[in-house]
Amino acid sequence: xxxxxxxxxxxxxxxxxxxxxxxxxxxxxxxxxxxxxxxxxxxxxxxxxxxxxxxxxxxxxxxxxxxxxxxxxxxxxxxxxxxxxxxxxxxxxxxxxxxxxxxxxxxxxxxxxxxxxxxxxxxxxxxxxxxxxxxxxxxxxxxxxxxxxxxxxxxxxxxxxxxxxxxxxxxxxxx
Numbered sequence: 663x664x665x666x667x668x669x670x671x672x673x674x675x676x677x678x679x680x681x682x683x684x685x686x687x688x689x690x691x692x693x694x695x696x697x698x699x700x701x702x703x704x705x706x707x708x709x710x711x712x713x714x715x716x717x718x719x720x721x722x723x724x725x726x727x728x729x730x731x732x733x734x735x736x737x738x739x740x741x742x743x744x745x746x747x748x749x750x751x752x753x754x755x756x757x758x759x760x761x762x763x764x765x766x767x768x769x770x771x772x773x774x775x776x777x778x779x780x781x782x783x784x785x786x787x788x789x790x791x792x793x794x795x796x797x798x799x800x801x802x803x804x805x806x807x808x809x810x811x812x813x814x815x816x817x818x819x820x821x822x823x824x825x826x827x828x829x830x831x832x833x834x835x836x837x
Contacts, residue, residue, distance in 0.1 A: 713748030715833050716769040718755070718787065720777040725810030726817040727777030727800050734800075734825035735775060738833065741826075747833060756786045763792060771795045771836040775829065778808040796832045800825055 719735045722728025739747050750772070754762035766772060774794045776783050778801040787794050800806040804824055809816040 718750040719775040723814040727808040729814035731777045
């Protein structure tokens with residue numbers, strides 16, 4: 663658990679009342695209430711039921727567009743449920759962690775989401791040779807502005823809903 667002393671200089675990440683913290687807590691509690699097991703070890707990683715679509719998103723908290731990819735992706739998870747969508751770990755792919763690559767390749771479909779024209783996630787996916795069935799760039803495709811550095815929550819409610827709807831549409835198009 664994050665202690666207040668651990669939060670110096672990082673209020674948006676450590677604040678239990680931040681939108682991301684509240685959403686992650688709500689999703690976790692929903693899973694616990696439904697008695698859905700969390701993947702806790704290597705064997706579970708390979709045998710656990712997988713979602714239909716894996717979402718690999720930017721989440722770059724140095725800018726509003728990057729953070730919006732995470733917030734919007736988790737909102738889609740909340741709306742559709744873990745049988746339909748699951749969140750992937752781009753950092754593990756970039757680090758070359760074999761079990762994450764194997765899990766990603768075993769997913770039925772993979773949606774990759776970037777926040778800005780830098781397209782970092784797409785570049786990671788391409789460098790690793792991992793699969794990508796659909797792609798969305800909030801900046802290029804939706805015209806959402808990147809605000810930063812260090813302004814992760816500087817986006818509008820309109821941009822948030824636009825991002826969520828675009829992700830929902832991409833997931834549906836993968837059916």
